[in-house]
Amino acid sequence: MKNIIGANKSPPMPEVKFITVDADDAGQRLDNFLVRHLKGVPKTHIYRIIRSGEVRVNKGRAAADTRVNGGDVVRLPPTRTSERAAEKAEAMATTAPAREFPILLEDEHLLAIDKPAGVAVHGGSGVSFGVIEQLRRARPQAAFLELVHRLDRETSGILLLAKKRSALKNLQDQFRERETGKTYLALVIGQWPSNKKVLDKSLHKYLLPNGERRVKVVAKDDPDGMRSLTLVKVAQQLPGFSLLEVTIKTGRTHQIRVHLASEGFPIAGDDKYGDFEANKALLKQGLKRMFLHAWRLQLSHPASGESVVLNAALPDELQSFISTQSDSNKP
Missing domain, CATH: 3.30.2350.10 (Pseudouridine synthase)
Structure with missing residues (x-):
């Protein structure tokens, strides 16, 4: 029998990673930060590794809604992602149909829309795409566009998005401080x-x-x-x-x-x-x-x-x- 060297070789095991939060990521919730950096990893798994303490911020445990600051060091535990899952996550934004929504207010800092019921605010958990992916497709020239908060899929009404990182941080601070x-x-x-x-x-x-x-x-x-x-x-x-x-x-x-x-x-x-x-x-x-x-x-x-x-x-x-x-x- 022929001995094929390396035929049963296993893929390398994932390793612990340490990421330093830069100015652009400062102010984000930890769960959103991880979604961005762990493409292809299911959100249920992301929340599980946060709850278990495998994710650390500056060597300490942190909750999903913890805000990361510039210079923070985030520990990411070993996570496996299939190429298919990663490709699917990457493709989500490019396969969403371009769509605008009724505008309540817009300027260079923020965008407020009237979200219809039945539309998720973002893709994931069995939803291929949501408001944010559709708006990004409709506005390819937009340098920055992020959700400030969320609405349930079946809830209609006011949804706020930021068009600048500084606006996002300011508005999220207002929500967090109940202002x-x-x-x-x-x-x-x-x-x-x-x-x-x-x-x-x-x-x-x-x-x-x-x-x-x-x-x-x-x-x-x-x-x-x-x-x-x-x-x-x-x-x-x-x-x-x-x-x-x-x-x-x-x-x-x-x-x-x-x-x-x-x-x-x-x-x-x-x-x-x-x-x-x-x-x-x-x-x-x-x-x-x-x-x-x-x-x-x-x-x-x-x-x-x-x-x-x-x-x-x-x-x-x-x-x-x-x-x-x-x-x-x-x-």
Whole structure:
């Protein structure tokens, strides 16, 4: 039998890497920094190595939402990526169709759009591309374009993007320091008590066996819980529903959806935390999506410091559903 030298040779094992954060990357969340530097590595794995402490910043453990600073040294553990996965990640941005979205405000520093429901803000987790990839394709001349924050795929409304690194850092600092005002319109099932105005409940993120992300309310002293504050105002009472103005003081994952559902008032059409039987009936009545809309955003302009107030009107399909419910109660 012929002895083929090297025929069974294994590929070299990946090694620990150390990356020094430069000025362009300063201010990013750690998870976003890793996504950029570990192309082809699934996000679920990235979050796992952060939680396990394998990723270190200046030799210390760090959370996913830790902001990296210029000069920080980030330790990346050995990670394997198939060429196919890396190529897929690299190709994501080039295969996305070019698309513009309704513009609420744009200047040389920032871009505010009215995101439609059903569109992810970025690719990943089974989504080939999102708003950011489509906008980059539509604007090949843009030297810089990054998401300032996120919206759930099924949530419509105001989405903010930065057109300069300095604007990104400034705006993200405002979000982190709770200096912005974010108000949503949510239609919940049931008659919300007008005197229930503050929801102060800790939330904990976890993964289902299939890797899907979920959030639940936990006790305030739970070590894994993160304090979450939501303010609620009744905008309109409808037969069987309440239209709420919901202002979040903390930006936790699925915060509004989980907080409202935990009070026994799930958002109409919510397929994760909602009333599934009720949702089937609502679908027949014409509500084909979750009724959650990022309606108003108040912030300071990243360059001038002037106050900016953005508004995005309810989408036609949500306004139509409200009108139908209002008419059904008329004699």
